[in-house]
Each structure stands twice: as C-alpha cells, then as structure tokens.
Amino acid sequence: MAVALPTWLPWFDALAWPWALLALPLPLLMHLLPARAGTAPALRVPYAAEPLASLGTAGAAVALxxxxxxLWLAWISLCIALARPQQLGEPVTPPQQGRQMMLAVDVSGSMSETDMMLGNQVVQRLSAAKAVLADFLDRRVGDRVGLLIFGERAYTLTPITGDLTTVRNQLNDSEVGLAGRDTAIGDAIALxxxxxxxxxxxxxxxxxLTDGVSNAGVLQPLRAAELAQAEGVRVYTVAFGGDGSYRLFGMQIPGGDDPVDEATLRRIADLTGGRSFRARxxxxxxxxxxELERLEPVAAAGAAVRPRIERYAWPLALAMLFGGLAWLLPRRWA
Incomplete structure (x- = not known):
C-alpha cells in the first residue's frame, strides 16, 4: 500500500513500498554485530584502502x-529508489459509460425518394437520415454503438464498438440498394x-429507422419483436419519409396513403418497452x-483520478552518482 508523503516535499507524493526504508540503518546494524564489533567503520571503502594509505594524515582523513x-548518500538514495517514490499526475476523468446500442438503417429502394430538405437542398431520404444520425452519434460519447443496414436482407457493418468515428464512416458509405430493394424489418431486428x-x-x-412496410425476409416483424422482448432489448422505431404527397412546380400535391406501416412499428416498440416515432x-x-437522447441518456462520468507516475529513477541516478564520486575521490587524492 502506498504511503502519502508530506505536502512540503516537492519531488514525490507517495512511496509504493515504504517498508524498503527499513534497510536504511542496515550498515550500522552490521557494525554492531559481535563479529564486527570494534573500531571497524560502519561503511568500508575497500577499493580506496591503498590510495588512502599513501596520503598524508590530514588528506587521508578528509578523503575518508x-x-x-x-557512500551514505548513495545508500540512502538507493533505499529511497527501492521504496518506489511516486508522483501524482494531472487529474484524468474516466470515460463515460453509456448504452450498448445498435442502429438499424433501412437502405431499401424507397430510401432513394427525394422528398427531404437538408438545408436549402432537396435530398434523398437516406442522405437526410445520414446527416441526422451523424449528429446523433457525435453526442453519444460513452456509448458503444453498432451499425446494421437492411433491405431485402440485413447486414452488420460495424459490431458494437466505442469507435464512433468508424460507425459514422460506415454509415456515410452506405448506399440505397446495398442490401436489396425490398424491406426485411423482422430480419433486421433479429440480427x-x-x-x-x-x-x-x-x-x-x-x-x-425505416420508411416502408416489411415485405421480405424470413422472420415476421412481430415475431422478431417477441425475441427482442425475451432478450431484454428495447426497440425504438422511427418511421421516416413523406406522407405520400409529392412536389410539382414547387407546390406540395397530396398523394395516396402513408407508405409507412406505423401500426406494426408501434406494436414492436410497445412489446419491447421502447417508443415509436414518426418523422415526415x-x-x-x-x-x-x-428525444432519444433524453430517453436513453449517457451515464455521467466517474470521479476524476490522478495517475501515479513512477519516480524511482531519480534517486537511483543519485545513488549511482554518489557511488561513482566515492570511487573516484581517493584516486583524485592519490
């Protein structure tokens, strides 16, 4: 367990192995052993014995x-290095923890309809959906998101991941008809x-997100919704697209029935504990x-932590410096 040091010590904040400091008096204890009792010094300099013997009394005493x-400074520094001094780094906020989320985007043939406005331009439904979803992903920091597309079949483009940049790129590369021209809502939910x-x-x-009626695939949408309910998956359905009207010479002309099967999408959401939405x-x-951000918020980040930075290299370097000077000193006087 690390032991915090007083705040007036500017170099280190804690010692990871403070028990290593118990070795500090070891040279003195060796001097007190019965076999070592007498006038022998606590720290000997064996490599300096011959050079010191050739010195005068005053010079030898000073050098000794x-x-x-x-040597004492080298030993103290070595013990401090062994105790692993540490310094606290800048506070770091851990990543937010959010939902495990899948986005299922319809890329069937009907998503090529140009009945959406993006800025001042008329665009395809898929282009409008991409722009809104990209903005949605930008605000999902902390969530892990996967992306699948569906048409006649359903395909996973990205597994569930925290790399939202990849998810956005894969979404941007999706094209109408990539998974077929029909719509397999049940297969998308099952996947x-x-x-x-x-x-x-x-x-x-x-x-x-879909703009049509399920008319393909192996699994019926409501059967897939029952599977989602059994697995604890909340499904939010977004019926997207115009209401069947069309534009002629800049005027909106009423059309036939709404092409989206809102009733089935609403039933899917109700079965799984989600909600159904309609966007025209x-x-x-x-x-x-x-609204989905409010219903499925990203959890708040945890408390900030300060990483511990190892600083044992500093006292270890001092120990080597003092030991080197102790080795050179008697040769300087020789």
Missing part, C-alpha cells in the same frame, strides 16, 4: 570522511438482437433523436 559521506445478446442487461437498445421531414427526425 568525504568517501563515507558519499440486432443477436449482436446485443452478449451485452450487459438493461443497456441493450435498438434504434430502427428532417427537422422532425432531428427532434426524434434529441
């Missing part, structure tokens, strides 16, 4: 005292459940993801 002092199954309970979240434009979609 200086050699003993240097997300499989990826989330190994994650901690209570943190498994799926956000599913980019602003509404951005508002939905802001």
């Amino acid at each position: 005292r200086a050699g003993r002092l240097l 997300a459940v499989k990826r989330l199954r190994e994650q901690p309970e209570g943190q498994r979240v799926l956000i599913l 434009n980019t602003d509404e979609l951005a508002g939905i993801y802001a």
